[in-house]
Amino acid sequence: MNIGEAAKASGVSAKMIRYYEATGLIPAAGRTGSGYRVYSGTEVQMLRFIRRARDLGFPVEKIVALLALWRDRSRQSADVKRLAQEQIDGLEKKIKEMQAMMDTLQHLADACCGNDRPECPILVDLGGGPAAGLSKSKSAA
């Protein structure tokens, strides 16, 4: 199987397959006499694993560990679960951050008339915001 076929079968682009190989996430594929990479079903399965893990937001660095556990038949499921929980915690943190941004923005947008007048609470917030303190306290030049 060529890299293009492996890409279609795995859902990972040929570009990324080469990248994963270059960075050591996957072992170097075999080559034909003319230099073409060759893939077997096993390797496609590994690529699909990677793809799925990426879809769940795992960074490649963590996928290294996941792949190691996947291959290790004497693994302990606790190790897998811990990695998953770390990922869940990281996602939750980012979601909360973004939710806070969104809430603030929604609040500001709700207060903005959104008409042809220049007055805008959004710009007021951005410009003079909550962290003022540079106007008269110190010499500003």
Add this chain to the structure above:
Amino acid sequence: MNIGEAAKASGVSAKMIRYYEATGLIPAAGRTGSGYRVYSGTEVQMLRFIRRARDLGFPVEKIVALLALWRDRSRQSADVKRLAQEQIDGLEKKIKEMQAMMDTLQHLADACCGNDRPECPILVDLGGGPAAGLSKSKSAA
């Protein structure tokens, strides 16, 4: 005011101030005879605007537009509101994506014993997952 002081006063690192100048987000600062950048209160205010907008997740590209509206005294608040709404929509989309990832992961993690045994539904999902179809259908070599 030197760049270091402007950085402290605005919450934007000196590194980023130079970057914003290089990319044209902010106009080039004045210079002393020896080449040091000089900042006034007005410029610090602009930097704080940028900082605040970044904290709300706006990409620098959008901040260009926000700054333009901020400076434009004949702006229409509808334009500001539209930018904010786009940002809200983008955040909402990303939050939903991450929430979906998190839900899936939580589901899998809940099903994993997390003990010293190798069996693990998380790895089963990643490895054989929902998109099977390479086992017997086509010649895999």
Add this chain to the structure above:
DNA sequence: CTTGACCTTCCCATCATGGGAACGCCTACT
């Protein structure tokens, strides 16, 4: 034997940010 689709490597860009080197400047203290 040609054509077109595929492969190879290499370089560049993203987006915002930090690290660090090499070197110059400014201030305060001795």
Add this chain to the structure above:
DNA sequence: AGTAGGCGTTCCCATGATGGGAAGGTCAAG
């Protein structure tokens, strides 16, 4: 006045995962 160390400058590199594209080799079908 000299010097130390703290700050400034520019330039290069790295991140993380991905895509784009150029230049050139290969393969299979007509």
